[in-house]
Amino acid sequence: MSVLETLPEPKILKELMKILASLNIVCCPEEWLRYHSFIPESDDNVSIASIDNGSGDHLFIIFAPQGTIIKGFDHESEVSPYAQDEHEVWPGIYEEVPTSLLSLLEDEAIAKEDVTFCFWYENNDSMWQQGKVEIPDGAEDGSDFLIGTIFRTAEDFVEFAEGYFELTLPIEIVAKIYEGEAITREMIKAINPDSDVEKVFQELEGID
Template sequence: MTALSGFAAALPEPARLRERLRTLTLLEAAFGSRWPRYAYAAAGEDGFEYFRYENGGGDDYRVFLGRSSAFLRAFDHESSLSPYDEEAVWPGLLDGLPDDLVPLTQLDDDEPEFPALTLALWHGHDGTGWRHGAPEPQDGAEAELTAWMLEPLTLFTPAAVGEDLSHYYSRPVDAATIEAVLDGEPLSRTLVERLASGTVWDPVEELAHRLGAGSA
């Protein structure tokens, strides 16, 4: 098993992945940052709702969730797979990508000549799990796995999520609150206050409703 296939096996199926992304997006909003790492957009004309992670350091991933398929793409700006080196996606990275998902590899903020991709996986509702290409060796180097930024999606535990938030915001994070939210407790003004005192509640509540998560 390659590192890429191992990661694909660890990634939850789309419905569960959406729940994790929804939770992480709400937890991020609870900190009231002007530049949150997680963002969400409801389904547009293409039928895909959309989650995005961007750390401000040049790394990002996006997850597109449709009725019958899903697509995950990521970009690690320090990776040897960066298409900026050769102005082309690493050979084999997108092999086997279904035709209906190809438009998601070329977005408005991509370079006209190539998409900013170092990782790509896709899923159909046929019980086959997450699929991926077969990145080929290039110039004697094997393709590396650039999934480090997605660890909160696979290590979805209170300890892992709390550590990620604590590291990013350089502050202690209330472990009991994180555990409560991951266990499904609706986000409330009280829980937000425990996480980040002073965060304005109204935008968090609005986002919760847009995500269909509700609030208490």
């Protein structure tokens, strides 16, 4: 199964990214050290989810009224612009992206030219789309790796948090959050006893 086939539809993906961002807020008080983040809808009804592993790799998911676009960058990929003498975006990554979605990547913070893969989903699509990109044999565009850090289950997040945040999380609490339960003071303390509960609540409100 290709990575495109494993991606949930945008509405489900958006809720999942909110859950991951919320758990990161609870686990890690330092915003710059968080792996998953979510910026809620702005005046133009656009919201942005992001993944940053702190090692030069990142993923942006932009949810907009006209559809959703994913831009990923694996800094070690053979199709990275920095691996080319011309320092250009690999052929095929952006050519077929609808203009209305491609324009969402123009924000300087998104670093449009730092890209190794791009997927999109217009409102009338029934599955995720990708341009005609030819990747050399033995090369990787980083999509399996980065999309794989969108953890679908509580078990996967607990395993990740133990390695990344060095926290042992109660699976039953994390499972409730994955199921959509509102995060309570007790949940926050169970996940991260050292957290500033009021600050966490303040940040969590900013996601909804």
